Amino acid sequence: MNYLPHVSILAAAFAVGMGAIGPALAEGRSVAAAMDAIARQPDAAGVISRTLFVGLAMIETMAIYALVIALLVLFANPFVH
Amino acid sequence: MIASPLTAEVLFRLGPVPITMPVVVTWGLMAVLTLISVLATRKLRLDPGAGQAALELLIFSVQGQIRETLQADPAPYLPFLATLFIFIASANLLSLVPGVEPPTAHLETDAALAIIVFFAVHYFGVRVRGLAGYLADFAKPTWIMLPLNLLSEVTRTFSLMVRLFGNIMSGVFVIGVVLSLVGLLVPIPFMALELLTGLIQAYIFTVLAMVFIGGAVGQIRRK
Numbered sequence: 001m002n003y004l005p006h007v008s009i010l011a012a013a014f015a016v017g018m019g020a021i022g023p024a025l026a027e028g029r030s031v032a033a034a035m036d037a038i039a040r041q042p043d044a045a046g047v048i049s050r051t052l053f054v055g056l057a058m059i060e061t062m063a064i065y066a067l068v069i070a071l072l073v074l075f076a077n078p079f080v081h
Numbered sequence: 082m083i084a085s086p087l088t089a090e091v092l093f094r095l096g097p098v099p100i101t102m103p104v105v106v107t108w109g110l111m112a113v114l115t116l117i118s119v120l121a122t123r124k125l126r127l128d129p130g131a132g133q134a135a136l137e138l139l140i141f142s143v144q145g146q147i148r149e150t151l152q153a154d155p156a157p158y159l160p161f162l163a164t165l166f167i168f169i170a171s172a173n174l175l176s177l178v179p180g181v182e183p184p185t186a187h188l189e190t191d192a193a194l195a196i197i198v199f200f201a202v203h204y205f206g207v208r209v210r211g212l213a214g215y216l217a218d219f220a221k222p223t224w225i226m227l228p229l230n231l232l233s234e235v236t237r238t239f240s241l242m243v244r245l246f247g248n249i250m251s252g253v254f255v256i257g258v259v260l261s262l263v264g265l266l267v268p269i270p271f272m273a274l275e276l277l278t279g280l281i282q283a284y285i286f287t288v289l290a291m292v293f294i295g296g297a298v299g300q301i302r303r304k
Contacts, residue, residue: 050288057285061240064247075085 004080012070019066026059086250089187103184110172110184139167143287150288151295157208158294161201166287169194169245173279176253177272183279186250188242195242198290199234206297215297241289248282 034052038045089101121136129137143163147155172190175183184190206215219230252275259268 053281054285054288054292057244057281057289060248061244064244064251067247067251068243071086076087 004077008073008077008080012073015066015070015073019069020063023059023063026062027056030055030059086186086254087188089189101187102182103187103190106175106181107172107184107190110168110175114167114171139163146288147291150291151298153298158205158291162287162291162294165194165198165290166283169286170280170283173249173283174276176249176256176275176279182253183249185245186253188246191242191246194245194286195238198241198293199238201290202293202297205294206299209298218299237289237293241286245282245286248278252278 030052034048037048041048089103091099091101092105093100121132125133140159140163143166144155144159147158147162151158169185172183172185175181176186185194203215206218209215210218220227252271256268256271256275259271
């Protein structure tokens with residue numbers, strides 16, 4: 001019996017699940033910090049939210065890397081046939 | 082079975098060259114954007130109508146963004162960055178058009194865009210600071226940082242590519258999965274989310290290109 005497909009699916013799920021933890025925590029922290037800053041300084045809301053968006057995109061990239069690895073494992077696995 | 086998002090569907094062959102879906106969509110989009118630009122700028126007036134006012138608003142907001150980020154005259158950078166933004170935004174929004182896949186949901190288009198940014202950054206850097214001045218900046222703050230600075234040039238281009246690809250492709254993928262489970266009305270909230278993601282990713286791609294250019298021309302201190 002060939003175990004590679006099963007292992008690949010498990011690995012993909014594991015990669016996305018694990019890869020999402022870090023960015024989720026980081027995004028939560030950064031949004032909380034931005035909320036705090038906007039509450040203190042409502043005038044700077046525009047600049048803060050713009051910087052926040054760019055920062056969130058940077059953090060999100062880590063999760064996207066995990067997603068791309070998962071897709072590679074599922075669709076372009078070098079060890080399957 | 083859902084088709085792999087890493088491969089593109091071949092529509093037809095031009096001699097030995099296979100022409101894929103993203104290529105056709107990209108050229109179509111380029112034609113449409115060029116046509117709109119030509120038609121919109123043919124009769125420019127001092128008291129603009131609705132269409133001209135909307136386009137001016139778009140261009141002025143990009144201009145203001147460049148001025149804020151680079152702290153410099155936006156004129157040399159405006160054509161490149163505004164074109165980048167308009168192209169990526171309209172390409173991302175193509176996910177809402179039935180039968181058309183956004184070209185940015187394929188790795189090759191994003192790779193091309195990221196490589197364009199990679200070369201544009203060096204071009205602007207050399208043009209503003211001269212070749213010697215630009216190259217010397219790689220050895221700052223100390224020469225030990227030289228390999229790391231060179232490496233960061235490559236990795237940031239790579240992450241630019243993967244970020245756009247991952248976000249747009251995952252949006253298209255999720256819509257496809259939901260559509261195959263329940264057909265009617267349920268995918269609409271996901272499509273609305275995809276609208277937002279597409280615009281934000283176009284904005285982020287442009288802002289990051291802006292920041293990289295700012296680092297190259299020396300307006301933004303290299304981190």
